[in-house]
Amino acid sequence: MPAMTHVLLQVSGSSHSTLSPKSHEDSDGETCISNISPRERRKRLFGGILQFAITLIILAALMATGVDRLWRLPLLLLFWGAASGFFQWRDKT
Secondary structure, eight states, X not given: OHHHHHHXXXXXXXXXXXXXXXXXXXXXXXXXXXXXXXXHHHHHHHHHHXXXXXXXXXXXXXXXXXXXXXXXXXHHXXXXXXXXXXXXXXXXX
C-alpha cells in the first residue's frame, strides 16, 4: 500500500506542464520522436474518425428503434477502438 501512496504523490505533485498533451518531452527531458510517417498518422486519424462516425450511427439506430439498452454495451468496444486511433495519431505512435 505505501507504494501506491508514493505513486499518487508523484502524480499529484507533478507540474501541469509535464502532463499537457502538447508537451513532447518526458519527465527526464528526453524528446519524443515519432515512429510512424505523417501518411500513416493520417490513416490512423481517418480510421478513428470513421469508426467513431459509424459507431454514432449504430447508436442512433439502436436508440431510434427502441432496442433494449444492453445492446448498446458492445458499442463500448467500437468507441474504444475509435479513441485508440485518435490517441495513436495524437501521440505519433
